[in-house]
Amino acid sequence: MIQSRVHVSDLREHIGRTVSVCGWVNTLRxxxxxxxxxxxxxxxxxxxxxxxxxxxxxxxxQALTPESAVRITGRVVDAAQVKLGGLEIVxxxxxxxxxxxxxxxxxxxxxLEQRLDWRFLDVRRRPAAQLMFAAQxxxxxxxxxxxxxxxxxxxxxxxxxxxxxESGAEVFxxxxxxRVAYLAQSPQFYKQMAISAGIEKVFEIGPVFRAESSFTxxxxxxxxxxxxxxxxxDGVEDVMAFEEQMLAHAIAKVAVAHGEAIAERFxxxxxxxxxxxxxxxxxxxxxILRKDGWDPEGAKEDLDPEGERGISAHIKEATGHEFVFxxxxxxxxxxxxxxxxxxxxSVTLSFDLLWKGLEITTGAxxxxxxxxxxxxxxxxxxxxxxLQDYLNAFRYGCPPHGGLGxxxxxxxxxxxxxxxxxxxxxxxxxxxxxxx
Numbered sequence: 001m002i003q004s005r006v007h008v009s010d011l012r013e014h015i016g017r018t019v020s021v022c023g024w025v026n027t028l029r030x031x032x033x034x035x036x037x038x039x040x041x042x043x044x045x046x047x048x049x050x051x052x053x054x055x056x057x058x059x060x061x062q063a064l065t066p067e068s069a070v071r072i073t074g075r076v077v078d079a080a081q082v083k084l085g086g087l088e089i090v091x092x093x094x095x096x097x098x099x100x101x102x103x104x105x106x107x108x109x110x111x112l113e114q115r116l117d118w119r120f121l122d123v124r125r126r127p128a129a130q131l132m133f134a135a136q137x138x139x140x141x142x143x144x145x146x147x148x149x150x151x152x153x154x155x156x157x158x159x160x161x162x163x164x165x166e167s168g169a170e171v172f173x174x175x176x177x178x179r180v181a182y183l184a185q186s187p188q189f190y191k192q193m194a195i196s197a198g199i200e201k202v203f204e205i206g207p208v209f210r211a212e213s214s215f216t217x218x219x220x221x222x223x224x225x226x227x228x229x230x231x232x233x234d235g236v237e238d239v240m241a242f243e244e245q246m247l248a249h250a251i252a253k254v255a256v257a258h259g260e261a262i263a264e265r266f267x268x269x270x271x272x273x274x275x276x277x278x279x280x281x282x283x284x285x286x287x288i289l290r291k292d293g294w295d296p297e298g299a300k301e302d303l304d305p306e307g308e309r310g311i312s313a314h315i316k317e318a319t320g321h322e323f324v325f326x327x328x329x330x331x332x333x334x335x336x337x338x339x340x341x342x343x344x345x346s347v348t349l350s351f352d353l354l355w356k357g358l359e360i361t362t363g364a365x366x367x368x369x370x371x372x373x374x375x376x377x378x379x380x381x382x383x384x385x386x387l388q389d390y391l392n393a394f395r396y397g398c399p400p401h402g403g404l405g406x407x408x409x410x411x412x413x414x415x416x417x418x419x420x421x422x423x424x425x426x427x428x429x430x431x432x433x434x435x436x
Contacts, residue, residue: 003073009043011076011087020073025064035061039072048072049088060094067100112422119427128265136412138257140205142250143226152201157190159183159207163386172211183209186405189390191229195401196393202229213431217420218410222429229403236349236365239402240325244277268417277323278315285311285326301330309357327351336376338364355414363404370394
């Protein structure tokens, strides 16, 4: 009779019974009198123990290789001396479902770039990596739950565009039949069209493409964006309030589902953030940083990574909070569609959200008035012709609105204390990486 599969995590419920475990050979200890095989599935590891007797089972176990996919059927025995859960399986049959070649191309000492070449093996062999994707799933679930509860509609916008979105500098060109198309560097314009279409709250979790030749630990040429757009807002504060509540809800969900495992595997104690998050204008942030000696080249109108880390450290010390919104960025470094306050048209009603020193979000109230958009685009040296489809959305009664774009990989980086976005992505894409 074929035994139904039992996960390793459930073996204690089957002591004394014969079960089948399906997984991979983690390690082999083939001694003179005994054969020990550690089998790993997605829920844990267990020991298979066989006393050599010269039979067929001995030969099958002897021929196993690390990472071979196997089905082992045997009796579950309570064995207090076994470190892996105090259990062992005494095998009755061994089925090799796919024998792994030897030797393996990566091991526990292999560097990150080579591990990325063999990402399927890397993720399979490291429980922490599998936990990361479980946490990502729960994080997205929490974000969606909050958005749905607020009455938001989930949209799926095109990733192929006929004109370069926002600016032409950071987009990928590709052949599209007899003309040129571009990969969307943001769903921004389409989210705003949905607002103009009468869908009051819009969100999307989907791919974003950026043709940036950046080799930092936080940049990727393709990543997953979490985008939100809200209509009929009273101001940009409504957008920030939506985001902080959404993040607090999602992080709380991760903490409940995976908090203990994350502390064990990553050494990170998850803290559910209190709301509201602290807020500083960029000018206030600059003033605080300069008192501590920060005065970098080329960052007079923005924050460089050192400045982001510095202001986050200041807020943590002053308030105990890991998050901070930086607001009112100057017109010169923000897109033409960011709204400008009437009392100070040199700045925009925009924000970045920093978490533990890393920027994870950019957002703003959008300019919804057609004539003002035309004027602001002209100031940026942009011709209205390529923007006409976008601009048309504002000619027939588009309401006040605002939104945000968040990088899912960056959120995971901070959540789990990872050093690089390469580790927070299943199959990373960067200037030098298009495989596997």
